[in-house]
């Protein structure tokens with residue numbers, strides 16, 4: 001009787017041990033972890049602290065060549081590969097900005113895939129800086145052509161308008177204007193950020209321009225001039 005009680009007890013304690021262990025292993029993290037305090041209002045708003053403040057002088061430009069690696073950019077109908085021409089303009093822009101005395105940081109300097117989150121974190125590692133993203137456009141409608149510039153926060157509007165004005169002076173395509181957009185690289189960057197679409201690679205005339213090294217150099221020079229003008233206006 002005694003022996004069977006002991007056996008019974010040891011079986012029960014083994015069962016409890018197994019149950020406890022399996023609960024610890026298979027319990028979802030959010031159930032086993034301590035409840036996290038909700039972010040304070042202050043923490044939640046830090047994302048836009050820099051953008052919502054008036055534009056400040058800067059010494060660094062984070063240059064973001066769109067796409068790269070497996071991400072070609074654009075759509076199937078593209079005449080020219082977006083990732084290559086975006087990188088070329090970004091590298092030319094880097095040279096112009098350095099000549100003008102600005103520091104530069106590239107989110108990519110070769111044909112590699114960089115996630116949007118990584119691009120944002122590179123931007124957010126710099127405080128005394130702006131973020132300049134270079135893209136070319138695509139549309140199902142081959143007649144769509146021209147240049148457009150995007151920003152998210154009001155503090156980026158003047159810089160976006162300067163860039164758009166200079167792009168329009170360079171291209172023979174349409175002035176599609178400055179637009180607000182919630183792209184991740186614009187929304188989640190804490191520094192002022194602007195994204196330029198330098199022509200439609202689905203349009204024969206714009207694609208011919210993009211293929212032309214002189215056009216790409218001119219585009220880079222005009223973006224650089226707009227950035228330098230912006231920097232000088234804030235001094």
Ligand SMILES: [Zn+2]
Pocket residue numbers: 066067073074082135136
């Ligand atoms: Zn793109």
